[in-house]
Amino acid sequence: MNILHEFEYFKPGNKKEALELVKKYGNKAKVLAGGTDLVIMMKEKMIKPDYVIDISDLNELKGITYEEGKGAEVYACTKVADIESSEDLKTKYPALAYAASQLGSHQVRVMATMGGNCCHSSPAAETPAPLSALGAKVVIASLEGEREMPIEDFIQGNRRNDLKEGEILYKFKLPEPEKNSACRYGHIGLRDAMEIDCANMAANIQLEDDKETIKKVKLVMGSVAIKPLISKAVPALLEGKKLTEELIEKTGEAAQGEAKPISDVRASAEYRKDVIAALARRLVKEAYEAAKEA
Ligand SMILES: Cc1cc2nc3c(=O)[nH]c(=O)nc-3n(C[C@H](O)[C@H](O)[C@H](O)COP(=O)(O)OP(=O)(O)OC[C@H]3O[C@@H](n4cnc5c(N)ncnc54)[C@H](O)[C@@H]3O)c2cc1C
Numbered sequence: 648m649n650i651l652h653e654f655e656y657f658k659p660g661n662k663k664e665a666l667e668l669v670k671k672y673g674n675k676a677k678v679l680a681g682g683t684d685l686v687i688m689m690k691e692k693m694i695k696p697d698y699v700i701d702i703s704d705l706n707e708l709k710g711i712t713y714e715e716g717k718g719a720e721v722y723a724c725t726k727v728a729d730i731e732s733s734e735d736l737k738t739k740y741p742a743l744a745y746a747a748s749q750l751g752s753h754q755v756r757v758m759a760t761m762g763g764n765c766c767h768s769s770p771a772a773e774t775p776a777p778l779s780a781l782g783a784k785v786v787i788a789s790l791e792g793e794r795e796m797p798i799e800d801f802i803q804g805n806r807r808n809d810l811k812e813g814e815i816l817y818k819f820k821l822p823e824p825e826k827n828s829a830c831r832y833g834h835i836g837l838r839d840a841m842e843i844d845c846a847n848m849a850a851n852i853q854l855e856d857d858k859e860t861i862k863k864v865k866l867v868m869g870s871v872a873i874k875p876l877i878s879k880a881v882p883a884l885l886e887g888k889k890l891t892e893e894l895i896e897k898t899g900e901a902a903q904g905e906a907k908p909i910s911d912v913r914a915s916a917e918y919r920k921d922v923i924a925a926l927a928r929r930l931v932k933e934a935y936e937a938a939k940e941a
Contacts, residue, residue: 739823743821
């Protein structure tokens with residue numbers, strides 16, 4: 648039966664109060680943002696925190712800012728629906744806004760937060776791959792101060808991340824996109840419904856000033872390893888070259904060669920490898936064409 652166990656519920660009035668509670672109760676407490684992962688895990692008795700600290704309404708943890716030349720900041724409790732509809736993010740970071748639009752259903756997106764999506768640290772999560780491809784950093788807060796790190800260092804494995812006792816995820820920092828660059832995101836699920844991805848990917852390509860030669864590539868794969876997998880083979884293949892049909896074909900093979908998916912209820916490892924090849928071919932082509940117009 649899906650009845651929650653008994654726990655003490657706190658709704659701090661500001662970030663400092665939240666940090667005090669998080670420090671006081673340590674690993675006996677869980678932070679609640681949108682609750683779309685946490686409450687399910689509690690109902691299924693996968694976790695039984697003694698204390699739940701609800702940070703969902705803290706204004707200091709919500710919102711999106713963008714400054715030309717400096718980049719964007721997205722606070723951890725910003726709803727995924729607000730990321731999907733942000734004009735600044737749609738214009739400057741369309742891969743992230745698009746990934747947000749693909750998470751669950753509208754009902755889920757108005758509850759769920761990007762902080763929760765990354766702190767839950769599921770290998771199949773929607774937003775870590777585009778965040779990583781875009782060079783995002785996370786800022787972690789505690790009563791002692793703040794520290795920051797790239798999102799790919801923050802997520803360490805299936806439901807594992809670098810948060811220590813007494814810390815919360817405060818915000819994401821996105822650098823200004825490079826000149827002549829574009830990032831694209833794609834995912835494949837088994838059916839066109841609320842299906843967790845069987846694989847996802849983001850590709851960020853920067854071109855030289857000739858707008859044809861590839862200067863830099865960052866290709867990040869989701870759901871094919873215990874954490875987002877950053878390709879080494881694709882940049883080695885593409886950087887310094889102009890994209891051709893032959894290179895697109897080889898891009899698919901290179902990404903496929905690096906992916907280490909598992910077989911589970913959603914897809915076999917073989918199918919996931921095919922999906923990775925198809926996504927890599929499509930996204931590299933799309934990002935390259937978009938970078939020419941950037
Ligand atoms: C029907 C359904 C469909 C879904 N579809 C998708 C999908 O397509 N793609 C996808 O990626 N996910 C999907 N999800 C999963 C979920 O909605 C997302 O992972 C969501 O972004 C989690 O955010 P939240 O705010 O609800 O997190 P919560 O459930 O509140 O928290 C999740 C975890 O992160 C911790 N946490 C949250 N915020 C912070 C913080 N600021 N600092 C420290 N710790 C924190 C919590 O303690 C908890 O451990 C789906 C869920 C449901 C129920």
